[in-house]
Amino acid sequence: MIKTLLFDFGDVFLNLDKAATFRELNKLGLHDFSSEMIRQNQLYEMGKISSEEFVDFYLQRLPENSSKTLINAWNAILLDLPEHRLQFLQQLKAEHNYQLILLSNTNDLHISWVKQNIESFAEFKSCFDAFYLSHEINFRKPNADIYEFVLEEHQLQPEEVLFIDDTKENTDAAKSLGIYTWNIDPKQEDIVNLFNIKAELF
Known part of the structure; x- marks a missing residue:
């Protein structure tokens, strides 16, 4: 589950x-x-x-x-953060059915741009129970230690976690640790359809 x-x-x-x-x-x-x-x-x-x-x-x-x-x-x-994705995340937060964690490979220049140019960033970030950026925690995907860090930090069982990432190398690494994954294709799939596309997990 x-x-x-x-x-x-x-x-x-x-x-x-x-x-x-x-x-x-x-x-x-x-x-x-x-x-x-x-x-x-x-x-x-x-x-x-x-x-x-x-x-x-x-x-x-x-x-x-x-x-x-x-x-x-x-x-x-860096482009934009669509409103419908923010609304999806806010709905997830409101329902309290899942712990929500962000795990991103990024850097100081990129996140500084996001903070300055994405008006909804503060709202977006506030939806998460934990918000991990690679340059702040000194780990990066797909290295196993970044996933182990999150699992240990939150006392998570891998089989109770679903990790969504657009890079197959990253989802493959997580899968090798027993974490469920969705290697999302941003050209054809959207995170808002999570519960339809991964219905078998919920």
């Missing part, structure tokens, strides 16, 4: 344009993400380096650009 709903943020609630960041960085002169860049991105997502260090890293490789231009390109992935 599912007692806890564990949600990703991007492309589950918040719409993303995942190609946008590289597209915008490409305009600034970046032609490929090197292994070193991917490593820096992951360190930043885990809160192991600051926003200043992160931006400086890219400025050294794209010196013709300003910090502001780079930050705008980095944040280009």
Whole structure:
């Protein structure tokens, strides 16, 4: 029996344009993400380096650009939070049938943009019993330790948790720990249809 709903943020609630960041960085002169860049991105997502260090890293490789231009390109992935998804979440909160937890791979620049540009963010965040962002807890998906952290922190049984994420690598990792999963396809599926699509679990 599912007692806890564990949600990703991007492309589950918040719409993303995942190609946008590289597209915008490409305009600034970046032609490929090197292994070193991917490593820096992951360190930043885990809160192991600051926003200043992160931006400086890219400025050294794209010196013709300003910090502001780079930050705008980095944040280009972020779009909007549809009202119908917020209403769905608020209904879940009001019914008190499930513990609601958010678990997102994100970083300081992205969440700062969200706070400034998504008017409903405070309402959205208030719906959750716990709100975990990778850069704040120093773990990232799909590493097993991030799921183990949530399970231990809330004394959860894996078989009583449903984890919803748009990245298969992340849901596969959770599934390997015994957690139920829904690898949502944001192009064809919507979180508001959770109880229809995963009816067999409820």
